[in-house]
Amino acid sequence: MALLRGAFWGTPRAMIAGLLLSPQTIIVLASSSTAFDVLNYINPLIGSTNGGNVFAGSTRPYALAKPVANVDGANTGGFATDGSNITGFSSVHDSGTGGNPSLGNFPLFPQLCPGDDVNSCSFRIGDRATPYVADATIARPGYFAVELVDGIKAEMTSSEHAALYRFQFPSGNATQHPLVLLDLTDLWQSRQNASVSVDPGTGQLKGNGTFLPSFGAGSYVMHFCVDFFGGKPVDNGVWVNNRAGPEPKDLYVTRGFNLFFLEAGGWARFSDLVDNTLTARVGISFISSDQACTRAAEEIPEPASDFDRLVTQVGEEWRAKLSPISINPGGASDDLQTSFWSGIYRSMISPQNYTGENPKWDSGIPYFDSYYCIWDAFRVQHPLLTIVDPVAQAQMVNGLLDIYQHEGWLPDCHMSLCNGWTQGGSNADVVLVDAYVKNLTGIDWNLALDAIVQDAEVEPLEWSYHGRGGLQSWKSLNYIPYLDFDPIGFGTNSRSISRTLEYSYNDYCLATLAEGLGKTEIYNKYVQRSTNWQNLWRDDQKSMIRGNDSGFTGFFQPKYLNGTWGYQDTIACSALADFCSLTTNPSETFEASIWQYQFIVPHQTTSLINLMGGDEAFISRLDYFHSSGLADISNEPVFSTVYLYHYAGRPALSTKRLHTYIPASFNNSNGGLPGNDDSGSMGAFVVFGMLGLFPIAGQNVYLISAPFFEEISIRNGLTGNTAIIKTVGFDSAYENVYIQNVTVNGATWPRNWIGHELFTEGWTMEITLGSQESLWGTRTEDRPPSWTETTTFSF
Numbered sequence: 001m002a003l004l005r006g007a008f009w010g011t012p013r014a015m016i017a018g019l020l021l022s023p024q025t026i027i028v029l030a031s032s033s034t035a036f037d038v039l040n041y042i043n044p045l046i047g048s049t050n051g052g053n054v055f056a057g058s059t060r061p062y063a064l065a066k067p068v069a070n071v072d073g074a075n076t077g078g079f080a081t082d083g084s085n086i087t088g089f090s091s092v093h094d095s096g097t098g099g100n101p102s103l104g105n106f107p108l109f110p111q112l113c114p115g116d117d118v119n120s121c122s123f124r125i126g127d128r129a130t131p132y133v134a135d136a137t138i139a140r141p142g143y144f145a146v147e148l149v150d151g152i153k154a155e156m157t158s159s160e161h162a163a164l165y166r167f168q169f170p171s172g173n174a175t176q177h178p179l180v181l182l183d184l185t186d187l188w189q190s191r192q193n194a195s196v197s198v199d200p201g202t203g204q205l206k207g208n209g210t211f212l213p214s215f216g217a218g219s220y221v222m223h224f225c226v227d228f229f230g231g232k233p234v235d236n237g238v239w240v241n242n243r244a245g246p247e248p249k250d251l252y253v254t255r256g257f258n259l260f261f262l263e264a265g266g267w268a269r270f271s272d273l274v275d276n277t278l279t280a281r282v283g284i285s286f287i288s289s290d291q292a293c294t295r296a297a298e299e300i301p302e303p304a305s306d307f308d309r310l311v312t313q314v315g316e317e318w319r320a321k322l323s324p325i326s327i328n329p330g331g332a333s334d335d336l337q338t339s340f341w342s343g344i345y346r347s348m349i350s351p352q353n354y355t356g357e358n359p360k361w362d363s364g365i366p367y368f369d370s371y372y373c374i375w376d377a378f379r380v381q382h383p384l385l386t387i388v389d390p391v392a393q394a395q396m397v398n399g400l401l402d403i404y405q406h407e408g409w410l411p412d413c414h415m416s417l418c419n420g421w422t423q424g425g426s427n428a429d430v431v432l433v434d435a436y437v438k439n440l441t442g443i444d445w446n447l448a449l450d451a452i453v454q455d456a457e458v459e460p461l462e463w464s465y466h467g468r469g470g471l472q473s474w475k476s477l478n479y480i481p482y483l484d485f486d487p488i489g490f491g492t493n494s495r496s497i498s499r500t501l502e503y504s505y506n507d508y509c510l511a512t513l514a515e516g517l518g519k520t521e522i523y524n525k526y527v528q529r530s531t532n533w534q535n536l537w538r539d540d541q542k543s544m545i546r547g548n549d550s551g552f553t554g555f556f557q558p559k560y561l562n563g564t565w566g567y568q569d570t571i572a573c574s575a576l577a578d579f580c581s582l583t584t585n586p587s588e589t590f591e592a593s594i595w596q597y598q599f600i601v602p603h604q605t606t607s608l609i610n611l612m613g614g615d616e617a618f619i620s621r622l623d624y625f626h627s628s629g630l631a632d633i634s635n636e637p638v639f640s641t642v643y644l645y646h647y648a649g650r651p652a653l654s655t656k657r658l659h660t661y662i663p664a665s666f667n668n669s670n671g672g673l674p675g676n677d678d679s680g681s682m683g684a685f686v687v688f689g690m691l692g693l694f695p696i697a698g699q700n701v702y703l704i705s706a707p708f709f710e711e712i713s714i715r716n717g718l719t720g721n722t723a724i725i726k727t728v729g730f731d732s733a734y735e736n737v738y739i740q741n742v743t744v745n746g747a748t749w750p751r752n753w754i755g756h757e758l759f760t761e762g763w764t765m766e767i768t769l770g771s772q773e774s775l776w777g778t779r780t781e782d783r784p785p786s787w788t789e790t791t792t793f794s795f
């Protein structure tokens with residue numbers, strides 16, 4: 001396996017075309033200069049249009065500083081390749097989120113003023129928006145560049161807390177003085193009060209603004225510090241609306257009458273540019289503008305010459321982050337490899353490491369923010385980090401517990417130091433318990449138990465942004481009622497079905513932790529409560545689809561407080577009907593249909609199969625779901641349904657289903673994600689698919705499927721052991737995608753699932769592939785664990 005560790009297997013096809021790949025040839029290649037470089041397989045533009053909303057600019061792993069161009073079209077992640085125009089370059093962003101665009105504060109915008117007259121420059125967003133030359137866009141780890149049609153080129157890179165920009169102006173007119181403005185706004189113009197001060201001598205811009213979180217409550221203050229290099233200051237000042245002047249040098253803007261929003265900011269002009277290039281260094285801080293200046297100066301001490309050094313450093317950081325993983329693609333295409341590596345890359349953009357940047361408290365341990373949102377990320381993004389970056393995942397778990405200790409609750413969503421809106425259950429519970437069953441170290445599990453018990457027992461006044469609602473009914477009726485009477489706490493009184501399902505699983509995770517900690521009473525109480533989902537199962541419910549009976553009987557339905565059934569169409573909130581969310585068409589299921597939610601009982605899938613009439617009936621439901629337009633591959637609840645065939649003893653069908661989605665819905669193109677990446681969730685789904693493992697978050701269970709590469713190895717960051725997943729009979733045309741048999745460390749492995757010991761112990765799993773479904777993993781005893789009243793397995 002030493003050969004594999006060399007990580008040379010991914011040499012792009014073009015470079016090895018025509019060579020006979022005998023082992024000898026490979027060794028020759030390994031020592032040649034065409035060595036594999038993972039950076040060549042990261043395409044930050046995947047998901048930059050078609051709703052992926054990814055952040056395509058420069059970032060270090062989990063870093064605060066994230067510079068990219070902002071556009072006026074689909075700008076949730078700042079930039080998009082949707083043909084819209086560029087409005088500025090800003091230094092902080094979130095990635096893959098839906099809804100309101102997030103962050104994008106304090107954009108800079110470079111321009112030449114006609115007639116060299118400041119007042120003929122364009123200040124307002126609508127006036128300054130400029131098309132860019134599509135072909136000239138370059139995005140790779142640590143580097144982003146665009147060219148505006150007016151000839152100005154912008155390049156950017158970043159350190160941990162600061163961004164570095166190079167603006168190159170068209171040559172040829174020495175009498176023109178390039179202007180750079182700073183706009184006191186963010187992407188969705190949520191700015192409240194803000195200040196800017198200009199240093200007359202240097203053009204340095206410092207200040208702050210109060211903004212609203214893009215999917216949450218409250219407000220946050222962000223500070224900036226912009227220094228310019230490579231030019232001689234000519235004049236500078238502030239601008240308001242579309243007027244600018246050299247005096248005053250300070251500006252304080254508010255939102256007065258009817259929250260009226262006035263565009264405003266600072267500007268500076270320069271002469272004597274070297275190579276027509278002006279360099280701007282932007283520090284960002286949540287603490288103070290002085291801290292923004294200090295950190296920027298520490299991290300980027302020589303701005304005029306640091307650019308290339310920073311680009312190299314960011315690349316090195318990503319190489320190091322990805323170094324635990326190596327693959328032998330076995331002929332898998334460069335596109336598939338690029339989807340794989342880019343997926344891992346995007347899962348490490350957020351949460352963001354705000355250590356030392358939290359103005360509310362400093363516990364001396366790493367602080368992370370931009371959990372945006374845990375409802376999306378608990379399923380596969382955090383489980384992926386647990387495998388490839390367990391040290392970071394343990395820090396995040398401790399960071400969540402730190403939020404619990406200081407804010408009183410675990411968040412369900414958290415961004416820009418504010419609480420985000422809760423979408424379903426208290427799913428941070430699952431993140432914590434997933435870390436527990438996978439033995440992440442350095443975590444206070446009794447504290448975790450307290451935090452989760454509180455979610456399960458105490459209803460907060462505002463359950464719209466943490467905890468759970470309807471707990472009185474949950475405890476007395478054992479379901480969340482349709483139109484609940486709940487005078488204790490406040491949230492949107494909807495989603496009774498999806499909340500019942502998620503609360504059930506949250507309670508199961510609580511029971512798991514309690515059992516592990518030897519708290520039998522707690523275990524017994526919550527494992528019982530985790531069966532509450534059954535109370536919303538309506539045996540005789542049918543599903544009509546456009547007037548035709550789908551042929552299936554028995555679905556979840558809403559139930560009133562008095563025990564009478566309510567009604568929600570089983571296809572409502574699916575792609576065949578209307579979208580439902582918190583405020584758009586709120587319904588009894590969140591962002592997906594009853595058809596989707598019927599499959600989400602991760603701890604009791606076997607009981608669910610029995611309710612649905614057994615294996616055959618369950619499989620035909622899954623098939624119908626995936627082939628009728630009801631399955632929405634663009635949203636996270638769908639992920640597990642691709643693999644649930646494992647629980648019915650047909651693991652081959654999971655693999656077959658997966659291949660209908662990759663690459664058809666996940667691929668190496670700008671529109672290559674089916675929906676919001678959600679902090680790398682879509683990316684992590686692809687990565688797990690290609691690894692041939694799917695995590696059931698909160699349980700020590702990965703469902704085994706056929707990998708997309710001939711061989712994969714992953715070194716564990718906590719134990720140092722290396723897991724190897726290798727195949728026999730691999731075929732990059734994916735005809736041989738059916739597992740014939742599996743061995744682990746040489747011994748037969750009949751089960752169609754495996755635990756995280758694969759990684760912590762560094763096992764070798766060998767998978768023999770063939771073109772026909774086999775009997776492997778089909779026996780009842782070889783299916784994944786599922787809790788029932790008589791369960792005796794230990795976790």
Ligand SMILES: *[C@@H]1O[C@H](CO)[C@@H](O)[C@H](O)[C@H]1NC(C)=O
Pocket residue numbers: 073083084085129130131
């Ligand atoms: C971009 O700007 C150009 C020139 O101002 C304008 O013609 C075009 O309509 C804009 N594009 C979009 C998508 O707004």
Ligand SMILES: *[C@@H]1O[C@H](CO)[C@@H](O)[C@H](O)[C@H]1NC(C)=O
Pocket residue numbers: 113114115116172173174175176
């Ligand atoms: C250079 O810029 C000045 C000021 O905008 C303008 O008056 C002049 O015509 C420009 N000269 C050329 C050659 O473009």
Ligand SMILES: *[C@@H]1O[C@H](CO)[C@@H](O)[C@H](O)[C@H]1NC(C)=O
Pocket residue numbers: 192193210219254255
């Ligand atoms: C904005 O400033 C006004 C007046 O200066 C003050 O009353 C208000 O509380 C401030 N709002 C925020 C969000 O800081």
Ligand SMILES: *[C@@H]1O[C@H](CO)[C@@H](O)[C@H](O)[C@H]1NC(C)=O
Pocket residue numbers: 195197207208209221288
């Ligand atoms: C923002 O900057 C202004 C001007 O420097 C300063 O007076 C104010 O205290 C700052 N606000 C915060 C919240 O730091």
Ligand SMILES: *[C@@H]1O[C@H](CO)[C@@H](O)[C@H](O)[C@H]1NC(C)=O
Pocket residue numbers: 061062353355366391392395
């Ligand atoms: C987050 O930042 C802190 C402070 O620099 C550092 O100690 C910690 O290791 C970082 N965590 C990760 C996962 O990068």
Ligand SMILES: *[C@@H]1O[C@H](CO)[C@@H](O)[C@H](O)[C@H]1NC(C)=O
Pocket residue numbers: 545546547548
């Ligand atoms: C309903 O069923 C009929 C008869 O099988 C079929 O012709 C029709 O296309 C179906 N309608 C829909 C919307 O599927």
Ligand SMILES: *[C@@H]1O[C@H](CO)[C@@H](O)[C@H](O)[C@H]1NC(C)=O
Pocket residue numbers: 560561562563564
């Ligand atoms: C239960 O409550 C619902 C909603 O208020 C009502 O429509 C239904 O008639 C009630 N059922 C009984 C048996 O009272």
Ligand SMILES: *[C@@H]1O[C@H](CO)[C@@H](O)[C@H](O)[C@H]1NC(C)=O
Pocket residue numbers: 050663664665666667669671672673674
């Ligand atoms: C790539 O994925 C996108 C998004 O799901 C999809 O629309 C497109 O058809 C896919 N392209 C290919 C070539 O499969």
Ligand SMILES: *[C@@H]1O[C@H](CO)[C@@H](O)[C@H](O)[C@H]1NC(C)=O
Pocket residue numbers: 740741748768770
């Ligand atoms: C695994 O399956 C292959 C193909 O069916 C077969 O040749 C081989 O003997 C099997 N190995 C074991 C250990 O069962």
Ligand SMILES: *[C@@H]1O[C@H](CO)[C@@H](O)[C@H](O)[C@H]1NC(C)=O
Pocket residue numbers: 437438439700755756757760761
């Ligand atoms: C966690 O630790 C326990 C006790 O040492 C061990 O039995 C178990 O296999 C470990 N689990 C993993 C995933 O490493």
